[in-house]
Amino acid sequence: NLEVGIVGLPNVGKSTLFNAITKAGAEAANYPFCTIEPNVGVVDVPDERLPHLVEMYKTKRCIPTAMRFVDIAGLVKGASKGEGLGNKFLAHIRQVDAVAQVVRCFEDENITHVEGALNPLRDIEIINTELCLADLDTLEKRMERVQKLIKTGDKKAPNEMAVLVKIKELLEQALPARRVDMTEDEAGLIGDLNLMTLKPVLFIANVSEDEVANAEDNEYVKIVKKYAVEEGAEVIAVSAKVESEIAELPAEDAKEFLAELGLKESGLDKLIKASYKLLGLVTFLTAGEQEVRAWTIKKGTKAPQAGGKIHSDIERGFIRAEIVSYNDLVLTGSSNAAREKGLVRLEGKEYIMQDGDVTYFRFNV
Numbered sequence: 001n002l003e004v005g006i007v008g009l010p011n012v013g014k015s016t017l018f019n020a021i022t023k024a025g026a027e028a029a030n031y032p033f034c035t036i037e038p039n040v041g042v043v044d045v046p047d048e049r050l051p052h053l054v055e056m057y058k059t060k061r062c063i064p065t066a067m068r069f070v071d072i073a074g075l076v077k078g079a080s081k082g083e084g085l086g087n088k089f090l091a092h093i094r095q096v097d098a099v100a101q102v103v104r105c106f107e108d109e110n111i112t113h114v115e116g117a118l119n120p121l122r123d124i125e126i127i128n129t130e131l132c133l134a135d136l137d138t139l140e141k142r143m144e145r146v147q148k149l150i151k152t153g154d155k156k157a158p159n160e161m162a163v164l165v166k167i168k169e170l171l172e173q174a175l176p177a178r179r180v181d182m183t184e185d186e187a188g189l190i191g192d193l194n195l196m197t198l199k200p201v202l203f204i205a206n207v208s209e210d211e212v213a214n215a216e217d218n219e220y221v222k223i224v225k226k227y228a229v230e231e232g233a234e235v236i237a238v239s240a241k242v243e244s245e246i247a248e249l250p251a252e253d254a255k256e257f258l259a260e261l262g263l264k265e266s267g268l269d270k271l272i273k274a275s276y277k278l279l280g281l282v283t284f285l286t287a288g289e290q291e292v293r294a295w296t297i298k299k300g301t302k303a304p305q306a307g308g309k310i311h312s313d314i315e316r317g318f319i320r321a322e323i324v325s326y327n328d329l330v331l332t333g334s335s336n337a338a339r340e341k342g343l344v345r346l347e348g349k350e351y352i353m354q355d356g357d358v359t360y361f362r363f364n365v
């Protein structure tokens, strides 16, 4: 299960945004086997293709795919030294697959900023420094162990040490580990360290409700964007306050409210889409009279493993996948028409699934 951790300094709008996420929450009935902790929000991934498939297959059941967000509270200056909720915070963040940092870009004199005046770069740097320090700690512990292994003549240990040294040099300058050039093998050697600064990152610029429609004009957003470009990270602008209001409304009213604000989509939708991209995820679809459903896989997943998402039997007994791309299906109008035109392909176990593959798995039970 892929998760995005939401971090940020106190009073930047994290809880407000996270509440919007949990309120907008996915239909619990779709995820009966998930126990959801209070700091985890599960949301449906918006997908315009689903309603079209529902119509085409004349089905009533439609199950979108979902994403998990984790509210990681308690990050303050000094967290890596165990101040406040520091250590617990760090344990949480090691488990997520990507990090979304909420950055305060709204002015409000009634809401104090923990560090004084509004300054998004300083906020980003504080969090970055804490994460680098925590990773440095992890790294140093590992180096001690690897040093011992080297003495015993372990073959892999010197290679690992070389990678650790490379990363350490960066962390000591408060630069994230993701900046290190690593081969896949090298990354594999240190994968179990779960370095936090190795995780992909996204910035959520929280702007005030009257600026959200023209967030690009906001000076603070511009600053965050400039920084993000250097980091190779993405920025989305949202108004946490607007999101929390939208979450209270029925779908139709929410649309109207967005339109009034001059917005095409909610910040939450933007966040979900950006996170999906950040994590390198794609969606494949299953469709029939019983149900239409979207499934999340990592880019590069092969057909049998994609089938395994549905049921382990499919992966084990995989024969073939019958696949038509969503676009071909829509152009021809039905799966039969697509079949007649030769657009339904039979793919084997080396096939790499593509986004929008409408798939039927054949397998031995």
Ligand code: GDP
Residues within 6 Å of the ligand: 008, 009, 010, 011, 012, 013, 014, 015, 016, 017, 106, 107, 108, 111, 206, 207, 208, 209, 238, 239, 240, 241, 242
């Ligand atoms: P957290 O400490 O980061 O979780 O911050 P909160 O979500 O508790 O927000 C801190 C305060 O900022 C609360 O009083 C929110 O109502 C307010 N706030 C959050 N987002 C916005 C926003 O977009 N505009 C304005 N004006 N206030 C906001």
